[in-house]
Amino acid sequence: MISRRLMLGGLAGMAAPALSGCGGRPASVSPSYYMPAPGSGEAYRPSVExxxxxxxxxxxVTVGDFRQVxxxxxxxVIHKCTEGGDWIDPSYSSRRAQAEQSGLLWGAYHFGTRQYSGSDQAMAFLAIARPGPQTLMALDLEPNERNPRNTMQIAQAEAFVQVVYQQTGRLPLLYTHPKWANGERFGKHRLSLGQPVTPGSVLARCDLWLADYREEPEVPYAWANKGWRLWQYVADETEADAAYGTTPRAIPGISHCDRNLFKGDESQLYRYWRSGGRTA
Structure with missing residues (x-):
């Protein structure tokens, strides 16, 4: 996923969500701003639910105990499964069993590249992910910072989504950044998709997993009438490096992780996930 340290190094003045959920029941974000008293140590709360x-x-990511998580x-938990058409995350299968035995919902994502066709990547992903009816699936569409020329293009992403739908009857989530989806130059190498994702694209039919580490995320215009389903508000979070404006905290049982909001409450999350992403 996109690194907050790479993308937001100069945004120290922008507040990010003040979120909790690392002790007991998961927390919902307040829908209105709260201004803490000076010197209180409390963080700003954004107007995002x-x-x-x-x-x-x-x-x-080092995983010690999913039960603690x-x-x-x-x-x-959404775990990386595959990249391109020939790389498999070596931890995917064993961690899936551990996470599900610990009572966690499970998801799999594929990092798209340009080297292989979208359809070939989809088949490679499905062969390893082995999605059940309650497995959430996602395509990671972003700049390939390590190898810019190997960045997935829109046509490949569309082919990936179409094959996943043909094989499973379900659309994957689409993980992306608003600037990238809107065809703007983005990332360390200032790459661009060359064109925006349009509302008529099959990609816009996918629920949006938005990566945007600002206080309030921007929705790409192809999803303007739909909004996001998941919002990745911080990446690579550890106890020593939390989202800006939040109290440093760590999730026990793992070394670090990316954190995401689900648009809805707990019952809606379970209903959505257990349908494989078919319903709200």
Whole structure:
């Protein structure tokens, strides 16, 4: 996923969500601003509502005990599964069993590249993800910072989504940044998709998993009438490096993670996830 340290190094003056959920039940964000007293140590609360109960991780995250993660109020985990058409996350399968046995909802995401066709990438993803009816699926569409020329293009992403739908009857979530989805230059290498995702694209039919580390996220114009389903508000969070404006905290049982809000309450999250992303 996009690193907050790479993308937001110069945004120290912008507040990010003051969220909790690391002890007991997951917390909902207040829908109105709260201005803390000077010197109180309290953080600003943004005007965004959502359930702070979903994390996403990959093999580079050290996992000690998923039971501790669940006891910390996390309900769902989305794990990297594949990248391109030939890379498999070595932790995916074993962690899936551990997470599900710990009572966590499970999801899988694919990092798209340009090297292989979208349809080939989709088939490789499905072969490893082995999605059940309650597995949330996602396509990560973002600049490939390590190899810019190997960045997935819109046509490949559309082919990926179409194959996943043909094979499963379900659309994956689409993970992206608003600038990237809108065709603007973005990232360390100032890359661009060359064109925006349009409302008529099959990508716009996917629920949006938005990556935007500002106080209030921007919705790409293709999803203007739909909004986001998940909002990744901070990446690579540890106890020593929390989202700006929040109290440093760590989720026990793991070294670090990306944090996400779900648009809805706990019952809606369970209903949505257990349908594989079919319903609100």
């Amino acid at each position: 959502g359930l702070d109960a979903v994390i996403d991780i990959s093999n580079n 669940r006891r910390a109020g996390i309900l769902g």
